Amino acid sequence: MDICNLRSDCPINYFLELAGDRWSMLIIRDMLFAHKKSYGDFMASDEKIATNILANRLATLEDRGFVRKFRDPANKTKYIYVLTDMTIDLIPLFIEIILWSEKHATVPIPEERLDDLKKAKADKAAFAREVHARVVAQTAALAKQQV
């Protein structure tokens, strides 16, 4: 953990140094909103993360306590990744990103995302609770498989 080498004691900088890089945020997005859980799942995302970046970011996220991993009981050569409570607490931050993009993006928002967008716009606290409940349920279900 490189907490001792933070560039400042600003709370905003704290988050940005720990998890604020783009690829880490996309991995967390995949786990929060698309319920992805494996290396293969993350590789399949539209942004086409490079394998070395994915391996690096997963190791860093694990080292910093944002994700936990355990062996996939269905395939012992693979890992399943789950979010920690600290990371689940990032849901409101991601919802603010979604709302900002909904307002300012100059590219069209795809159909399949409009449902979530509407919910976020209508009542962001309610949408945050809904996502939270979904993620907590999935994380608990995955953790049960842990051997």
Next chain:
Amino acid sequence: MDICNLRSDCPINYFLELAGDRWSMLIIRDMLFAHKKSYGDFMASDEKIATNILANRLATLEDRGFVRKFRDPANKTKYIYVLTDMTIDLIPLFIEIILWSEKHATVPIPEERLDDLKKAKADKAAFAREVHARVVAQTAALAKQQV
């Protein structure tokens, strides 16, 4: 503008690709919360941004419509940077970062930031309005100087 080369049509990726890198976020933080406005102001921040990174990020932020710049009337060799409305709309996102760090940071929050933290925790919407009013007033005052 490189909007045509976005890696996906995800609204979260949209923001992350446009302004989600750590140094861009710190420059925006400086303008939103510390009312910084010049190259020298940004260089003086605790995180000690490198001059080439600062120059690069300011040019990119300007190109993408996050900041505007104009010549400093007091010193024609220098520029003053102001935020656009789109960037001012990032205030709620930054407040969520602050609240997350307040809850999860393993380093102490410095005294001088506790006032804002308390306000954010007590009523984040009210704190967002307060920061918004401050930033809009400063941006308008700076824009008046524009020659």
